[in-house]
Amino acid sequence: MAKTDDPNPDSHPQGGTVPGTDGDRRAQLVDAAVDHVAAHGIADVSLRRLGAAIGVSHRMLIHYFGSKEQLLVEIVRTSERRRRELLSQLRLEPGLSSVEAARRLWHRLTDPGLAGQERLFFELCGQALRGRPEAVPVLDGLVSDWLEPLVAAETAAGADPVSARNRARFGLATVRGLLLDLLATGDRAGVDAALEEFLRLYYGPE
Amino acid sequence: MAKTDDPNPDSHPQGGTVPGTDGDRRAQLVDAAVDHVAAHGIADVSLRRLGAAIGVSHRMLIHYFGSKEQLLVEIVRTSERRRRELLSQLRLEPGLSSVEAARRLWHRLTDPGLAGQERLFFELCGQALRGRPEAVPVLDGLVSDWLEPLVAAETAAGADPVSARNRARFGLATVRGLLLDLLATGDRAGVDAALEEFLRLYYGPE
DNA sequence: TCGCGAGTGTACCGAGTGGTACATGCCGGA
DNA sequence: TCCGGCATGTACCACTCGGTACACTCGCGA
8 A cells, every 4th residue: 555665665855844864864954955945946847857967866865855845845834935035135334324224134145155046036937926836935035024124124214104005115126126136137226326326315315 | 043933033022111012912911920829829930830820822031021030030939029019109108107007017018919929029039038039139139129218218317317217117017927927827917016116116105 | 883864866658749750642744 | 624732730850858667776773
């Protein structure tokens, strides 16, 4: 009856938060997988190619993750976690004016070293909008994750709650759109100039 | 030497602009293909599934387009053409204030009937950023196509050329970001409110 | 020293892919 | 009436895919 050869087959340890010996290898593999996927895309990845790229056989990926589907889920989850960590680093430095804080945030977001991660983000958006199951979780945090700190910043700057939320959502959309523009055109100067135009309107001329 | 059986094999007529009997069938097929792809995604389409969905055998798709690759190119091109036609319909009606024109444009863009097309657009963006060859042309028109009419509108409203370009690029990015927000969250009211916030800042309170 | 279990590689399977070869049916002109 | 060319279907090919079966090699406890 058993579909596999082993009565306790390929346990693909749930690693996750456990830093045990199992989870080590698992976490190491998923980290390498995310790096590869950020560099080469996730759309047409295959277990064999991915395995060859990160130095294991596709058999091992099945062993550790159970199936390709679960490996992709893990990759998306880890990529989301990285993005979240990036977001948490973007705490506002107290002495800074809002516009200057926004400017620094933009420059951190557009660091060329993050380009792969950003491209992966947009790629996952596209797939998530199509309902590809492992990518759908991206949609959940797409707006809400970023809205919360932005709204907090707006209210701290004295906006009433409703207008704070609207302003935050508007600002997030603009930054996203400019990021896509930058990735698509590579026109750093042009996009930076458009951002300055945005900042001037958003935070007033001063 | 010939790889195919026929000395004049599967001519996959270049149809294109020619409305002859060949191009008719070809154009009809590519139209149906775009519809299907807009509804079900382009990422994992196969000739067999696509053929079954639009009522031909995969053999016929190869016959008319030569290869899957060329069919995808044709699909992207046609989808781009549709988008361009949509854009050309969005002429400013003379008697309208700028803000009201922008509001109408937004409502047309977010027509639920266009959701499939918009999703396809973002899906293609994701693939194009990865360098998938048939999707790359999307990147070319991504900014420039829209910038031109927007810049024209800005200069007509009295902005100097440099600021017109920056404003247009900024506005385009915001609308794109809000569109992605809407597709991802479905929160029509929230996104509309954010758009109103944008319009208030962009065109002044008046 | 033995054995056992975890980790790993290799070979394989069925399914699905893009693409090809060939047969068949159909229609218009001689 | 016949015939040639086009459209289309069916069967097939080589290949890759995700996933499985099994053999092998270690290290470690008894």
